[in-house]
Amino acid sequence: xxxxxxxxxxxxxxxxxxxxxxxxxxxxxxxxxxxxxxxxxxxxxxxxxxxxxxxxxxxxxxxxxxxxxxxxxxxxxxxxxxxxxxxxxxxxxxxxxxxxxxxxxxxxxxxxxxxxxxxxxxxxxxxxxxxxxxxxxxxxxxxxxxxxxxxxxxxxxxxxxxxxxxxxxxxxxxxxxxxxxxxxxxxxxxxxxxxxxxxxxxxxxxxxxxxxxxxxxxxxxxxxxxxxxxxxxxxxxxxxxxxxxxxxxxxxxxxxxxxxxxxxxxx
Numbered sequence: 001x002x003x004x005x006x007x008x009x010x011x012x013x014x015x016x017x018x019x020x021x022x023x024x025x026x027x028x029x030x031x032x033x034x035x036x037x038x039x040x041x042x043x044x045x046x047x048x049x050x051x052x053x054x055x056x057x058x059x060x061x062x063x064x065x066x067x068x069x070x071x072x073x074x075x076x077x078x079x080x081x082x083x084x085x086x087x088x089x090x091x092x093x094x095x096x097x098x099x100x101x102x103x104x105x106x107x108x109x110x111x112x113x114x115x116x117x118x119x120x121x122x123x124x125x126x127x128x129x130x131x132x133x134x135x136x137x138x139x140x141x142x143x144x145x146x147x148x149x150x151x152x153x154x155x156x157x158x159x160x161x162x163x164x165x166x167x168x169x170x171x172x173x174x175x176x177x178x179x180x181x182x183x184x185x186x187x188x189x190x191x192x193x194x195x196x197x198x199x200x201x202x203x204x205x206x207x208x209x210x211x212x213x214x215x216x217x218x219x220x221x222x223x224x225x226x227x228x229x230x231x232x233x234x235x236x237x238x239x240x241x242x243x244x245x246x247x248x249x250x251x252x253x254x255x256x257x258x259x260x261x262x263x264x265x266x267x
Contacts, residue, residue: 015052015055019055019071028041028042037052039052043076051103052071055067070242074243076127082131085139090149093122093123094121095118095150095154095189095190096128096130096185097112097116097117097118098117098119099117100113104119108131108136113248114259115248116246120147120150151190151191153186154183155190155193158178171218171222171226172219173217174217175215175216175217181213185209185212188207188215194252201218205218205219205251206220206223206226206227206249206250210237211242211244216233223249231263249263
């Protein structure tokens, strides 16, 4: 659910009209629109509050319907029945990410940088449902238990064979090679990866995460080399792929993640 520009003039009607059309094609509709332009949509048992601000901006830039369809896909992913018992849900809890200028309300989240926040999801196949405060109250667990499950589940997807390093003139560029590509970001942030990388390349390490299913990793000694060469790849993925996260270069220490720079998407 990307945040999208309030409707301001007749030229912007296409995004709203296409949004309504695709919702209705999938059996959903807008229940109401408030004074600030937020659309309210019921999906399953959830009442979603959606702004079209970022989607309008992206469409004005790219003239591509996919920015609208990506939002629809995210909304449809909410139509998942979350198990009522924690024992039935805990093995499918993972970390995910979303842009920071979203109104998270009851969704459990934690800011990583000014660009994006962590959220926690119940993942059934390729669909994700964000976890809310109501969900953990139903499960009678703490936020710490939720975070622990997400960390352990991401770690279970990773072995040393899933962490692949390519050599570029003696410089190491790592990538996470797992079957569930939509969870690469979750694996990037899990403690098991930090432990493996501490042995392989040392801490801190650096990473780029332009979209949910794409990331690169490199050691501190190669920071200058790769930061000078990854800009076009990062911005291209961020602009043209689904589920954008950030164009920042992220520094991972043992206990925190720090943005140290950011590639510009301006032409």
